[in-house]
Amino acid sequence: MNRETVLLVDDEKEIVDLLDIYLRNEGYTLLKAADGREALALVEAHPVDLIVLDVMMPHMDGIAACMKIRESRHMPIIMLSAKGQDIDKITGLSIGADDYVVKPFSPLELLARVKSQLRRYKMMQAPQPAKENEIVIDGLTINTSTHKVTIEDEEVRLTPREFAILELLARNRGIVLSMERIYQEVWNEPFMESNNTVMVHIRKIREKIEKNPGDPRYILTVWGIGYKIE
Structure with a gap:
């Protein structure tokens, strides 16, 4: 039935x-x-x-x-x-x-x-098997070889830093990453407490991949801790 x-x-x-x-x-x-x-x-x-x-x-x-x-x-x-x-x-x-x-x-x-x-x-x-070098999350596809990002088959253009942040979050799906960790892994330099660079880049990524950046579907904020992709 x-x-x-x-x-x-x-x-x-x-x-x-x-x-x-x-x-x-x-x-x-x-x-x-x-x-x-x-x-x-x-x-x-x-x-x-x-x-x-x-x-x-x-x-x-x-x-x-x-x-x-x-x-x-x-x-x-x-x-x-x-x-x-x-x-x-x-x-x-x-x-x-x-x-x-x-x-x-x-x-x-x-x-x-x-x-x-x-x-x-x-x-x-129905979930489709991901191709080699692709991370697929609910309509979001990240090709780690070509650095191409698509949302529902529509290409989204990200800067190299934006792509690196998105890839890092996607590879750690479900894990909350602090701004300090994101900064150190993407920029490869020590993080300063007053540095809001990560927050600014997250906002720009959301503006490109989210239908409603104020109510994000992909990159979620965990207040007081950092960010994650569920």
Whole structure:
């Protein structure tokens, strides 16, 4: 049986109740929301593997909700809409939806699309064996031979010092490294207590590799101790 969680977002209760029956019969866990605001709150509070998202809803429509979700989440999103024109489909897909279903639709067709999207997502999420001389951490790839760094296959250009710091943290994944140790290993000279060079370089690295440098995904600060990559 399936264990994935599907979030149904639609203000038409009849549609939600119908899909609830079909999806629960397949073993999925269901969450429900009547508008985009409720959907965002549920996504923040619960792990969600796939979202079925209606376009036309009160308070916050599906387009706005999809764009907001895509700022930080990558799970599949299937849009529902009574509009069937090509421009509407293009709009939905261009702002981050993975599939688009026009109302009225067959519940069995939607169920098949849910299964297909979840299969594809699982394959994409499956860990890939790292190539020789590569360190791979959750979408971040560091090639220690070419000094090339990519985030989700997008190249990021680092200075030699920035690369050395990132490589050092990555090779010691899960270990907190003090600013003193980082400085001594990268600059190869004694560390001065008043020296904020490491902190400045960490900030610059975050600006290049983090989507939100103020809430970093990769380089974490352990206050009073130093930095680590989890």
